[in-house]
Amino acid sequence: ESNICAVAQLINKNNNEAFTKEDENIFAHFAVFAAIALRKSHLYEEMVKNKERTQIMLEAAMALTSSSELVPLLKSIMSLAQKLVDADRFSVFSLDTEKGELFSQISEGFENDNIRIPIDKVSIATHVAKTGEELVIHDAYKDKRFLKDIDMQTGYVTQNILCTPIRNSNGKVIAVAEMVNKRKGKFQDEDLALLKAFAVFCGSSMEQGKNLAQNGTRGYRTESRSYPKGLEPDTRRLLVAQEQEYYKELLEKVDVSQLKTFSFDVHQMTESGKHDHLVPLLASMFIELGFVSEFQVSMDVLFQFILAVKRKYRNVHYHNFIHAFDVTQTVYAMIHQGNLQKYLRKLDLFVLLVAALCHDMDHMGLNNQFHSKAETPLGLLYNASGSGSVLEVHHCSLSIAILSDSRYNVFASLPQPDQKASWNLLISAILATDMAKHNEILGKFSQLIPTYDSNNLDHRTLLVSIVLKCADISNVTKPFHIARRWALVLAEEFFAQGDQERRLWSTVSPNMDRSKAALPLMQLGFIQAVALPVFRLYSSMIPDLVCIVQQLESNRVEWNRVIQENLVLTPPVLSPK
Secondary structure (H helix, E strand, O other): OOOOOOOOOOOHHHHHOOOOHHHHHHHOOOHHHHHHHHOOOOOHHHHHHHHHHHHHHHHHHHHHHHOOHHHHHHHHHHHHHHHHHEEEEEEEEEOOOOOEEEEEEEEEOOOOOOEEOOOOOOHHHHHHHHHOOOOOEEOHHHHOOOOOHHHHHHHHOOOEEEEEEEOOOOOOEEEEEEEEEOOOOOOOOOHHHHHHHHHHHHHHHHHHHHHHHHOOOOOOOOOOOOOOOOOOOOHHHHHHHOOOHHHHHOOOOOOOOHOOOOOHHHHHHHHHHHHHHHHHHHHHHHHHHOOHOOOOOOOOHHHHHHHHHHHHHOOOOOOOOHHHHHHHHHHHHHHHOHHHHHEEEEOHHHHHHHOOOOOOOOOOOOHHHHHHHOOOHHHHHHHHEEEEHHHHHHHHHHHHHHOOOOOOOOOOOHHHHHHHHHHHHHHHHOOOOHHHHHHHHHHHHHHHHHHHHOOOOOOOOHHHHHHHHHOOOOHHOOOOHHHHHHHHHHHHHHHHHHHHHHHOOOOOOOOOOOHHOOOHHHHHHHHHHHHHHHHHHHHOHHHHHHHHHHHHHHHHHHHHHHHHHOOOOOOOOOOOO
């Protein structure tokens, strides 16, 4: 680029001779090689630095999924920002509009972590809060807005400051992030750009925390790594690519064979620190069943599809990404244990696995009846269209939206007729999970069994719907310690809806009143009225799955024992983490 980047110098030629013009020319040629080496070294350093930045940004995004408690979450995010900009201390000042002051939400390195500043008092933080301006201050004591009080009290010397506003999704300033004293040198514009990116994460977590405090788990989606609005496009792309590579590396460490049985316990896995194994395990199911090679699904598209779906699941008690994984894993086990390839074609099984993963996207922990009665936007929309399957139609719409995007379309390489058939099969299967249609579908399946023909598309479509329905309610069929855990988690989601119903209407739907909870009776009633009839029919057609009915019968005995012996069911930790 013809810019001077360094100077090379030779001193004292041997034998006390003087340097010649020829020496000068030779040295000039070597200087070219030195420049190339320096350029490569510089590029390598930049690559290492960028990789470190991206990794830390990814850790911040991952922090959003690891905690629903605001203060630890903010501290985690800001600690990562501190590491990246190499600051000695940091603070986040939240804006309290009612009291007209800024207060320290979190701080690191300050002896007094309860700092309060009236909003009308002149200071760097209040200036940023009121104007939304970003500040890089090289000499704090020369800035008239700097408050010297804290330094005078503690003996600490503030030299330079980095300060940026934290905004909500509407662009309103809700807090201020501040970094103090860069350990080497002074803060630069590059440091400010990095802090701004982390301020976006802080704003997202603070807004989500506010939603959680106001509405329980409604609307609070941190189950997935959903990158907050406001990130620069290049930063977002880097994070997505880094996240994808992270999961691809984990792919080599997971064991898909453990998923082939009905005794797999997803809660045990997630609570043992292996929550991030769920994504590569899902990818492994598609790979092991031969879908990736048979239908020419690229690994990038597969992972991006799984992650896009994951981001659409909310952090509710039961209908979250863990439930989606559990249903998908149960379908996978049914394929292996029940030899479903004898009854369905490979494309049917591929669509079935996709439907299992997508079937409850964006579930809010509230059932169809609640949406209709409360006239939520979702309830009004789908009721106006004449569909009572409020949630199921919504899940289908989201599935279509994701799969219509070329970045996530795992059906893209299929011939056009197969793509159309896959869409129809996917939609039919997800719509069939509406429990209001349960008896109707069960009646059709009962009539189908004696005449089932795997060459008949309608027959295969109904069987795919039955498989997904069975997987969706399969919690009650798992070994009792797993079934019991799922029952408690589901009950907590029911009770959360019941709490909302009581606030809205004073009356509470059956089985949703926590003050009248009779969990063992609820489970026995469901097993007797719903689970046993459908699983008996299912296993009468797929004899290899009779083990499910046997476990179901055993669980019925166990729930009866709980009732007879008046056993106390100690709830596990019911966080939807």
